Amino acid sequence: MSVPILEATPTPEPMITRQTTWRLLMNNRLAAAGFYVIALVVLIALLAPLLPLHDPDVTDPADRLLPVFSESHILGTDHLGRDVLARLVWGTRISLLVGISAALMAAFFGSLIGLVAGYAGGRTDNLIMRGIDMLMAFPYILLALAIVAVLGPGLLNALYAIAVVNIPFFARNVRGIALGLSHREFVDAARLSGKSHTAIVATEILPNVLPVIVITMSTTVGWMILETAGLSFLGLGAQPPQADLGSMLGQGRALLFTAPMISVVPGVMVFLIVMSINLLGDGVRDALDPRLRAGALTRPMPVTRIDRENVPAPDEMARASALAVTELETSFETAGGREPAVKGVSFSLRKGECLGLVGESGSGKSVTALSVLGLVASPPGVITGGAVTIEGRDVFSLRETEIGSLRGGKVAYIFQDPLTTLHPLFTVGEQVAEAIRAHQPVGRAQAQAKAVDLLRTVRIPDPEQRASAYPHELSGGQRQRVGIAMALANEPDIIIADEPTTALDVTVQAEILRLLQVLRQERGLALLFITHDFGVVAEICDRVAVMRRGEIVEAGDTAAVLGNPQHPYTKRLIACVPKPGQGRRFLEAIRRLPAEEAAGGSGS
Numbered sequence: 001m002s003v004p005i006l007e008a009t010p011t012p013e014p015m016i017t018r019q020t021t022w023r024l025l026m027n028n029r030l031a032a033a034g035f036y037v038i039a040l041v042v043l044i045a046l047l048a049p050l051l052p053l054h055d056p057d058v059t060d061p062a063d064r065l066l067p068v069f070s071e072s073h074i075l076g077t078d079h080l081g082r083d084v085l086a087r088l089v090w091g092t093r094i095s096l097l098v099g100i101s102a103a104l105m106a107a108f109f110g111s112l113i114g115l116v117a118g119y120a121g122g123r124t125d126n127l128i129m130r131g132i133d134m135l136m137a138f139p140y141i142l143l144a145l146a147i148v149a150v151l152g153p154g155l156l157n158a159l160y161a162i163a164v165v166n167i168p169f170f171a172r173n174v175r176g177i178a179l180g181l182s183h184r185e186f187v188d189a190a191r192l193s194g195k196s197h198t199a200i201v202a203t204e205i206l207p208n209v210l211p212v213i214v215i216t217m218s219t220t221v222g223w224m225i226l227e228t229a230g231l232s233f234l235g236l237g238a239q240p241p242q243a244d245l246g247s248m249l250g251q252g253r254a255l256l257f258t259a260p261m262i263s264v265v266p267g268v269m270v271f272l273i274v275m276s277i278n279l280l281g282d283g284v285r286d287a288l289d290p291r292l293r294a295g296a297l298t299r300p301m302p303v304t305r306i307d308r309e310n311v312p313a314p315d316e317m318a319r320a321s322a323l324a325v326t327e328l329e330t331s332f333e334t335a336g337g338r339e340p341a342v343k344g345v346s347f348s349l350r351k352g353e354c355l356g357l358v359g360e361s362g363s364g365k366s367v368t369a370l371s372v373l374g375l376v377a378s379p380p381g382v383i384t385g386g387a388v389t390i391e392g393r394d395v396f397s398l399r400e401t402e403i404g405s406l407r408g409g410k411v412a413y414i415f416q417d418p419l420t421t422l423h424p425l426f427t428v429g430e431q432v433a434e435a436i437r438a439h440q441p442v443g444r445a446q447a448q449a450k451a452v453d454l455l456r457t458v459r460i461p462d463p464e465q466r467a468s469a470y471p472h473e474l475s476g477g478q479r480q481r482v483g484i485a486m487a488l489a490n491e492p493d494i495i496i497a498d499e500p501t502t503a504l505d506v507t508v509q510a511e512i513l514r515l516l517q518v519l520r521q522e523r524g525l526a527l528l529f530i531t532h533d534f535g536v537v538a539e540i541c542d543r544v545a546v547m548r549r550g551e552i553v554e555a556g557d558t559a560a561v562l563g564n565p566q567h568p569y570t571k572r573l574i575a576c577v578p579k580p581g582q583g584r585r586f587l588e589a590i591r592r593l594p595a596e597e598a599a600g601g602s603g604s
């Protein structure tokens with residue numbers, strides 16, 4: 001008899017508030033501080049002609065080297081009696097103008113070069129990129145000096161020099177991405193539709209590359225302002241009497257001991273500008289790249305972060321089971337707060353039993369499976385409640401090393417796409433042997449021999465020879481068998497198989513299911529089988545639990561649930577299994593699913 005666990009009425013899903021890039025940027029306190037500082041500096045620089053300032057170039061020998069807070073010269077005067085505040089504001093205006101113009105020029109030409117090289121590929125790419133390599137082979141400041149030496153000193157020439165030496169950064173970044181994109185299916189589709197190369201680059205490639213250009217620009221513009229100041233400091237940029245921050249620093253250097261404020265003031269301004277632009281640039285990069293926000297590039301913790309509010313004590317049944325999951329809750333930290341993905345899931349699995357976890361895409365099956373051994377990446381994953389009991393012990397109370405020894409030992413996983421889990425540079429035999437050696441103190445040769453045995457067990461033909469094949473040399477079904485061999489390497493008690501047959505065609509799927517069935521019966525394995533296919537459940541599972549939006553809505557013996565489903569969602573899922581001669585009913589069931597989803601909100 002199947003047990004409907006939840007009421008049929010769908011609970012409305014909490015609204016996932018997608019934050020705008022601007023809000024995300026302002027939530028980052030350092031980036032917001034950078035933004036306010038640079039906005040203030042830019043505003044003052046823009047308003048320079050309107051501000052009641054002295055003429056920055058008018059000298060007044062009678063008022064030489066006045067200290068700060070002198071009457072009518074708040075920041076004092078320089079060695080020629082010029083007002084330091086006026087020179088600072090006008091100098092900042094020029095430095096910003098030159099730095100930002102150089103960044104725009106470098107971004108434009110560098111991106112153009114990168115786009116052409118990446119899209120064209122082949123000889124054009126080779127030729128362009130070798131030229132770029134030659135530019136990069138020189139220390140950039142020497143190159144800038146050489147360019148200004150050839151063109152002659154002056155602000156405009158300094159701008160050209162800075163732009164030229166920065167072109168390679170943009171070209172390299174953009175070329176790498178454009179090269180990858182130019183082989184993607186949507187670009188092929190655009191080519192087949194008859195679009196011209198220019199149109200493809202402009203409408204298919206460029207929009208995908210734009211965030212990278214913006215990110216590269218935001219992180220290099222501060223650097224370019226600094227380089228401009230460097231050239232002016234050396235007397236190759238702004239020429240007297242014109243002031244920019246670099247030339248002010250250069251002039252102040254001679255008076256560093258007698259009148260330090262003359263160099264300290266432009267120095268502090270350069271520091272403020274570069275720091276604020278860099279902080280803002282980092283913030284822009286984080287806000288534009290959702291993977292960074294989710295913490296994808298930070299090193300994941302060895303075990304999912306555990307922050308449990310409720311810790312249920314294992315009951316008698318949990319202790320007697322091979323695996324028991326009790327009120328498991330797993331969430332993801334997002335910019336908008338914690339999003340629950342698994343909401344109080346409970347099930348148990350006896351030795352030799354197969355439990356099917358069924359549900360549509362995004363219902364939380366994989367997150368449940370990964371949570372069992374704390375394999376959900378943290379950040380962003382957090383286990384917020386519940387317990388997982390294996391051999392009577394609460395997994396989440398174990399030490400990291402103990403959980404580590406369970407993984408691939410007592411509990412093994414089989415994933416959907418073995419091509420992504422197998423290492424492309426090692427033979428499958430080496431990889432199975434490595435799985436053995438990770439848990440057993442055996443020598444290399446012994447592990448290799450056992451690996452061949454395991455490949456034979458999972459019915460890979462000619463296992464001695466196939467053991468020295470690389471993953472790409474095997475078929476999808478054979479790779480999945482290798483995945484199963486690795487899972488069996490340490491004689492596990494529990495196997496968690498996450499859609500192991502979804503990527504395979506029906507005949508290979510049937511063979512793999514048969515193999516799992518035989519292994520289960522021969523070895524008494526407890527099998528948690530994740531799928532969205534009731535047909536597969538009917539074939540292999542003793543019991544089934546139906547998941548929807550992070551909750552189990554119905555659970556029971558497979559025959560009972562299939563024969564007499566109680567929950568409307570289960571009924572619809574079962575109706576989705578195509579049967580010969582029932583085409584129309586099948587299509588109607590499929591058509592109804594999204595409609596009801598729209599009414600209730602989607603779980604994914």
Ligand SMILES: Nc1ncnc2c1ncn2[C@@H]1O[C@H](COP(=O)(O)OP(=O)(O)OP(=O)(O)O)[C@@H](O)[C@H]1O
Pocket residue numbers: 294332341359360361362363364365366367368380532603604
């Ligand atoms: N890294 C992540 N960050 C935020 N949310 C995530 C992350 N990984 C998964 N989720 C969310 O968790 C929920 C459950 O995902 P899960 O992968 O468990 O679904 P599933 O039922 O296994 O689907 P499928 O059959 O497509 O694999 C989804 O709503 C998904 O958006």
